Amino acid sequence: MIKVQGLRKIYDRHLAVDGVSFALQPGQVCGLVGPNGAGKTTVMRCLAGLIPPSDGSLRVAGCDQKTDLIELKRRLAYVPDDPPLFDDLTVGQHLEMIGRLYQVNDFRAQATRLLSQFQLLDKVDAGATTLSRGMRQKLAVCCAYLFNPAVLLLDEPMTGLDPPGIRELLASVRQRAEAGATVMISSHLLPMIEGVCTHYLVMKQGEAKFFGTADDLRSAYPGIGSLEDAYFAAIENPAVGLAVDAEVAMMEGVA
Numbered sequence: 001m002i003k004v005q006g007l008r009k010i011y012d013r014h015l016a017v018d019g020v021s022f023a024l025q026p027g028q029v030c031g032l033v034g035p036n037g038a039g040k041t042t043v044m045r046c047l048a049g050l051i052p053p054s055d056g057s058l059r060v061a062g063c064d065q066k067t068d069l070i071e072l073k074r075r076l077a078y079v080p081d082d083p084p085l086f087d088d089l090t091v092g093q094h095l096e097m098i099g100r101l102y103q104v105n106d107f108r109a110q111a112t113r114l115l116s117q118f119q120l121l122d123k124v125d126a127g128a129t130t131l132s133r134g135m136r137q138k139l140a141v142c143c144a145y146l147f148n149p150a151v152l153l154l155d156e157p158m159t160g161l162d163p164p165g166i167r168e169l170l171a172s173v174r175q176r177a178e179a180g181a182t183v184m185i186s187s188h189l190l191p192m193i194e195g196v197c198t199h200y201l202v203m204k205q206g207e208a209k210f211f212g213t214a215d216d217l218r219s220a221y222p223g224i225g226s227l228e229d230a231y232f233a234a235i236e237n238p239a240v241g242l243a244v245d246a247e248v249a250m251m252e253g254v255a
């Protein structure tokens, strides 16, 4: 569902992503983790087709990023960490616009259900500029969920959410994955995403330091117990590159 091989991204002369490879199947949730500036957002923006990669091949939801970019964007939702909303539209109008653009059958009923799930129903007629930080984040997630994308890219989606909002978001990620979506979720809050992630891509300074399952990450570093400690070991040690190559090889022809 996502297959990335040798992704490189150079901004001007700065190498932001350096040969990252990984592959994910439907139902998998990948935690994209790493220190500030590691290249997480850049990977997501390349996957979403918002910026062109400098090198490498990307297949998302059966679409090649080079040749099927429009179809790829139909099948994928990207929620950035500071979602851009339309100042002139209300909450309800945002969902109506997405429902019509993506030709979602019965979008009004689904929009109501999503707004209720994320405690935004009483804001349906509120203008986007009147929303709090967390409400903006929730609205962006509702817009992403409305058209039921095959791939969801969530960039630090818990920013600004209150504890019930975080719980609801994580539960919804789990539900989407169970229904067959492939999800990437970038976060600095490891203990919070631990319950939903089946895989991790650990990055540092543009490089993939680890890619594999949650169990592989825990067991990759002998004597280390918690996931958080394994994360620190991953970013301080040479890349555990075999997992990346093996997983991509396994996925040949699948995505």
Ligand SMILES: Nc1ncnc2c1ncn2[C@@H]1O[C@H](COP(=O)(O)OP(=O)(O)OP(=O)(O)O)[C@@H](O)[C@H]1O
Residues within 6 Å of the ligand: 011, 012, 014, 015, 016, 034, 035, 036, 037, 038, 039, 040, 041, 042, 043
């Ligand atoms: N538009 C840009 N032009 C030039 N350099 C950029 C641009 N966007 C990002 N970078 C650089 O690329 C590197 C990776 O940035 P990126 O935003 O992908 O990191 P990140 O892992 O998402 O960081 P954070 O955890 O702080 O959000 C950083 O060194 C950053 O300064």
